[in-house]
Amino acid sequence: MHRERGLILHFEVKAAYEGDCFSDSMDLRMSDLTKLTLTAALEGLESKAFSSRELTQAFVDQIETSNGVLNAYVVTTPDKALAMADASDARRANGEALALDGAPLGIKDLYCTKGVRTTACSEILGEFTPTYESTVTQNLWDAGAVMLGKLNMDEFAMGSSNETSRFGPPANPWRRDGSNQKLTAGGSSGGSAAAVAADLCLAATASDTGGSIRQPAAFTGTVGIKPTYGRASRYGMVAFASSLDQAGPITKTVADAALMTELMCSHDEKDSTSLPVETPRWRDDVHKGVKGMKIGIPKEYRVDGMPQEIEDLWQQGITWLKEMGAEIVDVTLPHTKYALPAYYIVAPAEASSNLARYDGMRYGARVQGGDLTGTYEGTRASGFGEEVQRRLMIGTYVLSSGYYDAYYLRAQKVRTKILQDFQTVFQDVDALLTPTCPSAAFAYGENAGDPVQMYLNDIFTVTANLAGLPGISVPAAIDSNGLPLGLQVIGKALDESACFQVAGALEEAAGFVAKPEKWW
Amino acid sequence: MSDRASYTIKGDTGDWEVVLGLEVHAQIASKAKLFSGASTAYGAEPNQNVSLVDAAMPGMLPVINRFCVEQAVRTGLGLNAKINKVSRFDRKNYFYPDLPQGYQISQFAMPIVGEGVIDVDVEPSHGDPAYSFPVRIERLHMEQDAGKSIHDMDPDATYVDLNRSGVALMEIVSKPDIRTPLEAAAYVKKLKSIVVALGTCDGDMEKGNLRADVNVSICKPGQYEKFRETGDFGHLGTRCEIKNMNSFRFIQAAIEYEARRQIDIVEAGGTVDQETRLFDPDKVETRSMRSKEDAHDYRYFPDPDLLPLEIDDAFIEGIRASLPELPDQKRARFEAEYGLSRYDAGVLTADAEGASFFETVAKGRDPKLSANWVTQELFGYLNKAELELADSPVSATQLGGLIDLISSDVISGKIAKDVFQRMVDGEGDPADIVEKHGLKQVTDTGAIEAIVDEVIAANPDQAAAVKEKPKTIGWFVGQVMKASGGKANPQAVNKILREKLGL
Helix, strand or coil, X not given: CHHHHCCEEEECCCCEECCEECCCCEEEEHHHHHHXXXXXXXXXXXXXXXXXXXXXXXXXXHHHHHHHHHCCEEEEXXXXXXXXXXXHHHHHHCCCCCCCXXXXXXXXXXXXXXXXXXXXXXXXXXXXXXXXXXXXXXXXXXXXXXXXXXXXXXXXXXXXXXXXXXXXXXXXXXXXXXXXXXXXXXXXXXXXXXXXXXXXXXXXXXXXXXXXXHHHHHHHCCEEEECCCCCCCCCCECCCCCCCCEEEEXXXXXXXXXXXXXXXXXXXXXXXXXXXXXXXXXXXXXXXXCCCCEEEEEHHHCCCCCCHHHHHHHHHHHHHHHHCCCEEEEECCHHHXXXXXXXXXXXXXXXXXXXXXXXXXXXXXXXXXXXXXXXXXXXXXXXXXXXXXXHHHHHHHHCCCCCCHHHHHHHHHHHHHHHHHHHHHCCCCCEEEEECCCCCCXXXXXXXXXXXXXXXXXXXXXXXXXXXXXXXXXXXXXXXXXXXXXXXXXXXXCCHHHXXXXXXXXXXXXXXXXXXXXXX | CCCCCCCCEEECCEEEEXXXXXXXXXXXXXXXXXXXXXXXXXXXXXXXXXXXXXXXXXXXXXXXXXXXXXXXXXXXXXXXXXXCCEECCEEEECCCCCCCCCEEEECCCCCCECCEEEEEEECCECCECCEEEEEEEEEEXXXXXXXXXXXXXXXXXXEEECCCCCCEXXXXXXXXXXXXXXXXXXXXXXXXXXXXXXXXXXXXXXXXCEEEEEEEEEECCCHHHHHHHHCCHHHCCCCEXXXXXXXXXXXHHHHHHHHHHHHHHHHCCCCCCCEEEEEECCCCEEEEEXXXXXXXXXXXXXXXXXXXXXXXXXXXXXXXXXXXXXXXXXHHHHHHHHCCCHHHHHHHCCCHHHHHHHHHHHCCXXXXXXXXXXXXXXXXXXXXXXXXXXXXXXXXXXXXXXXHHHHCCCCCHHHXXXXXHHHHCCXXXXXXXXXXXXXXXXXXXXXXXXXXXXXXXXXXXXXXXXXXXXXXXXXXXXXXXXHCCCCECHHHHHHHHHHHHCC
16 A cells, blocks of 8 residues: 555644543554544644645555455445545645644435435435535535545434344444454444544534444443534435424544534525524633533433443443543433334334335336235335335334324424423423433344344434434443443533533543554 | 205206305416426426425425415415415325325315305306396315326326426315206306406416316205204215316316216115216226225324424405405495496406407497397307407407497487498408498488388388387388398488478
8 A cells, every 4th residue: 555655644633532642742653553542633634734635645555455354335436535535635725724624424214315326225216426515515615625525324324233234234343352243333424434434534423313433432431422403404414204304423432523513514495494503613622621510420221131331331431531520410211211212113104204205216226016005015125124024014003093192293292292201301400411321332143133132222212303302422431341431410501502412521530541442 | 035946856856956065276377386486387398397305306395485475375365265374385295107205285174264155146047137146155275286197198108297286275164055057157257257366366267277076975955954954964975086177167067977877776765876987988888997985094194204384464464455356346336336236247357358359349338238249249259269368369459449329319220230240350440431331320300211112102001000019110111120130220210201201
């Protein structure tokens, strides 16, 4: 590889790099550029320590050597990436650098990208190549970011292990100590999490309907935030469950997450559920500390059969926050136990309608049948995977005449109760602390045969979706098997600031610097 | 006002009545679609007016067109209906190639307009006089139109044109207050006159911009009254819905056929199946489209891509303030201001052009005479010639000129009809026609006396007889008019005849 010729770069950066601060100067190999955080890379670009082309080439090379094993990307766009990098370098040379100028990113395959195949990792979209760009990705390109390719995900974001992807699952860069068994990177944003953890992009877009950003982040030692529902536009995101879907990033640090979220979010008139609010400068909240904050600990999140290590992690988080001057308050969210069942009614119901457009008539794959019904049946039977079909059937059932009131309507009432629970506790506390997931990353196939076991992955994360609240997962510990574990901070609606503040403090206290040992 | 006409159909087991409720789809006169910016222009090449949203591309989202909301509220106000400040869009789910999303966005549970009432005017027919009756409006809601499936271009394939996909419709649902085919047509005419006056729909039925579904059921005399007292549909027969009719004639013919069909079934001991039927104008019959058994389960639920639609009093009052004079208000004004009958006022105010034409004609002239000439002669001619008022060969100014000639005794009413015919034939202004053809009325008593003398002298027997039977003077009037070429002033002729005959 021409990158290994020993080119040495000399530059000064002050931002965190794998937990350390760069001292006044340091030497860095080109191949190490991919290990930078987004914030550090932007500073390197700004100080002209390296060009976006050099940075982008480093990622293109990493992807080329690693993706065959990790399967994080389902489409790579190296030519486009290098062209965007050159354009970025030209802007910077002219003193016109933008907020993310020259930063190479991975894009979840859920986002429609103009001229680049977008399938939501489903067979039914065939070779669908949009003629339009999602608002979130457009915001990133408008900020100067560089696109490396499209990232693996569960088909239509339905899954917690990325095993339902038409392209097969990505591998988690993390493995259990002493084991060669491949683990899932979580789902549905498994490709995004794997790519960030394995340094195949500086940061990635992801999306979260029931935990699809936060759970993969927790499984891969990365940071993931789902902002308040309506903060980021859904225009151009392949829909799963419209009232729950929300865009967010997966990044290496809380500061990176704050920056990415700032740039992804915007009010968009093309999305009627987009909130007409200003996007704050969340970067400024990350290092504010938690002194004087009141943090709630919801007792209902202490579930039966939760591993002791998760309980210990949670206690550790509480201790850290106390030590940093936060007040810890025990709170109750009594309707939490109904969240998962309500979620698995609302989300499939909306999906059953949202996915009706995939009928083989206008785009995507079509299986021609003898008549119209035959074509519908053939197209949808072969185009949708098993899990998607399961949810479409559940969704169709719960909306059916005679069942609507018992299922969908009741689930919506539960949703209101859950929101009210949160509103009540948020009168007293600034944020809530919970574990992100009830376990560390699991192996392929471990939960694949049992949908209910798989759905339990979302138990701590779905509540934030049902209530539309912001939730962030921050890596906080390594378990006894050597796998990362995450803590979740849930904030009030539109109070991402509190999430970033608490997450920043936890990140600092945990000093989480572990990276997976490279085996790929 | 006269009582409502009764409509009974004779069956083998006695008389039957019909009960009718209508669902009228009116395309909102908007340049853009309900949830996308695509054009609604008629006559574009197939699939030219289709946005990414209309084609249901992945990740595309609907955004409500504010103009369409205004038109729906405006129409609601025109229907004297309750405006719901919170309404909601629901998805009606079913698969069809001309429905790209796999669902239609409609307002199922919470429509933007609630209950209202309008007065419907029925024209005289088969000896029944004109009358008006109230129809209660149940609701008005907004929804998307579907695309168009074209089955006859290829023996093996169906083509789909999505130009109409997403076009904004208002569905106006009546209560079952309509009792005759003529009333059904009159109801649609009234709705049309209201939406056209409001400018919320162009009312073009030929293009399908206004079309009606009719729910038809039959019952025995007395049952309907029980239904109205109790609200229990059990007193009425099973209803069938006849879809998508776009002419008044079809609406009436379909109801007549459908009522007879239902009566025949019931009298033969059968039961009417609740179903959706199509009217075939060529065969003048209705055919089953789909029965209740294979009716779709539409799985309605609130569209999560759209927030509830909330409007405030200021929005509603702003629209109310900009409402034009509506047909009913105009009719009331015409009755009061011009002293016209309710029926004539109704005919003249059925559309804005007709009303404005009349007002031009009637300005400074005898209103009743003006109304007669506009409704009887001009509208009569246009109807026969199948012309729109806009294409009338006679302008309002010209018709006014003709009336002036009558009022100033220059010509008689009878001659005026001849002049009118010449105006229709394109001979120009009435005064010129009268001049050119020498049609001026003879009011010179000397000239008339001479003719009268001639006629009496030539008919001594009749002159003697008329003294016994004074009513036969009409014969003499006729003879004198004939001899004058119709130009003699009839009043003068009458007066002189009476003098000369000693009556």
